[in-house]
Amino acid sequence: MSGLTPDLLAMQAFTGLALGAVYVLLATGMSLIFGMLTVVNFAHGAFYMLGAYLGLAVLGLTGNFWLALLLAPLAVAALGMLAERTLIRRLYGRGIDYPLLLTFGLAYIIVELVRIVFGTQDLPFDTPDALTGAADIGIGFFPLYRLFVIGVTALVLLALWLFLERTPYGLIVRVGARDPEIVRILGIDIARVWLVVFGIGTGIAGLAGLLAAPLQGASPEMGNSILAEAFVVTVVGGMGSLLGAVAAGLLVGVVVSLTALVAPEMAQVAIFALMAVVLLLRPQGFFGRAGLMS
């Protein structure tokens, strides 16, 4: 164990932050959608995967990563809004299980469509030239692309925060999450708000998929396994809490990363062990309201 120098640990923890950034984005979108629509989006992983594939498509057509970074999440958001308007909306008020089941079926459809269009093989996703290489971050050299992922995540969170806290529309979203009735009484079209929130949530998921693709490639199944991890993050952070999603996402990333250092085969299990501990000690999660969950 003499190999575990403080620098190595710090480096690994930092790597965990990059991984955690992807979790944060996924869980933030999921939490936002849940807080507003009380829909647990089981297709969230599928939208994440779509982000990677649509990014690949844009990259294939234009060869421009930055264009892909912009267009893919927007396209995913548009598809998300389409799904909300045509399918999920029909189920509001019919019990909390039905939207969940519907999105689960939707994930099946999306995954299979991607298999038909892009094939079943894993596809490589090249790191853009400008972001290859490493930068000295004081404790050692760190891959530039991972720094970029952390940076983009921070920017998205900042933008989301400004949107929610500083814009009139954000105010409606925040109030609507607490009491949809008030929004309706104020004469605001809550259905539009739902549509926009679903679009934002799925768009952020698409962005997460795109950002993750250069790290691990794209595969139709990439959304399946990360869905469970995103659930863990939302449960640990506290359902419906954006702050919780951020804190828990980063924590889970670091825990995975550090576990991988000492016992790589236990890295996946560690995520769920963390959730089990949180459930035992604080069933509502870090920032969840007590009584909401248990």
Place this chain on the structure above:
Amino acid sequence: MNDPPILRTENLGKRFGPFVALRGITAEFRAGALTAIIGPNGAGKSTYFNLLSGALAPSEGRILFEGRDITGTPQHRFAHLGIAKSFQITTVFPQLPALENVRVAAQARVARYDIWRPRARLHDLLAEAETLLDTVGLARHRDRPASTLAHGEQRALEIAMALAVRPRLLLLDEPTAGMSPEETRSMMELIVRLAAARTVILVEHKMRLVMGISDRILVLHHGELLAQGTPDDIRRNDTVRRVYLGQREH
């Protein structure tokens, strides 16, 4: 008069975050009596009721039932202790027939985790449920799903379910809420009949309803105990009159 109280709260209080909903309630409830808890909106009646019925845990103070400290007892244990309640919002098993509603309530006394014996063999429960339905005047609706009963009938059904627990203490939270005058009258008659055989504590918003039937009355105001005594005491109490004077009764 010198019997030990069936229920006693000592310095009972409840806070929700910084908001103090209830403070320092020390009161005794005599066995066999019908006690009404009244007060204007926001007086803390519901909070007090929820503390008495175990739905909420108090922030301070304790609750003694038959001399035993029951503070913090899990809610489902209250039924086993002999305390039953009806909710402010009608709470029945909507899709089950009326009779099964009462039968399953009675079953909680004898068989909670029995996964093998046919429940049809528990004849006594069925007979008991039929008697209880008859008591609350719902015998002819025994096979109808609870959700298809009229509002007043569902409330009566809920009381039959509470009785199935065979409570020594029956807690009723605004049992006439949302009822027509006709329904209200028959509900009050039912309560008087029930109170003849057991201890009843009743939370009621409408003061006029309880004055004639209660043995004792507790008046809450702004989360504190304003007054307690017989209906006559309360009628004569100046503070109570002041509180209720500005208040229009519905």
Place this chain on the structure above:
Amino acid sequence: MARADLMAAAARHRAALAAAALLVFPLLMPFKAIAVNILVQGLFAVGFNLLYGYLGLLSFGHAALLGSGAYACGIVLVRFGWPWWAALAAGPLGGMAIAAAIGALAIRTRGIYFAMVTLALAQCLYFIAYQATGWTGGENGLRGVNIAAIRLAGLRIDLVDPLHRYYFVAVFVIAALFALSRILASPFGAVMEAVRENEARARACGYDIRTTRWLAFVLSGGFCGLAGALQAIHLGIVPVETLYYTTSGLVVMMTLLGGAGTFFGPFIGAGLFGMLEELVSLWTVHWQLVVGVVFVACVLFFPRGVWGTLLAGRGR
């Protein structure tokens, strides 16, 4: 009136009716191996339905219960070399043990959180099985779960023959259905319905919601564990994907397709699903697309499922 009496009689003897249907079923099915699949998946769905249909608790982690039954059976057979009946008994026991553990954690949450937490805990088990190659064979699956023949009272029953295997499996499935029928008709069956209908009232009656849920989860684990053991014997292997979350999704789909909360629904759902999968995969490799579309349509237009819709139509 005579018709209503007939329906009442059918409801009273539902397990016997199901048994009769299952005994005739393979004679109507051209492919016996699929018939066994449907039998096993049907039992899996029945176990799931106990929790979802009767208690109203949506679990997305039932793969863990099926998988632990399958692995328990396989490990007892392959690693310990114990006789077949011990392996079969290990299935429900394994399912119940894992259900007891997962349930103890998951019932601390409710509603959709329960779905998420059960899913996550089942994924945890998947990763553990994936790593514990010494026991489970890891990625390659646990191979060699074969029972060629069994001897019973001097009789040799050849299980390689698909029809024999069907009836061997059917015996256990039918026994399980009788047990289920008994549980549903027991006092606890009434408690489950009461908790589903109104938690607050059930609690006020004196029922402990958490213990009720936990017990139902463990019972569900017993049925699913048995299904897992039968599946392991049928397939001769326990693929690690048995534990993957898509398996959990599958059982949700089958149950909903047939009709949650009905006695026959899960079996009908499993049958339809099995045949749909078989037919569509003859035509395209992308059968999951069709499955997804059918499921979405089912959620949107037939939330009661095929059998549930039929029952509701008759009641009107």
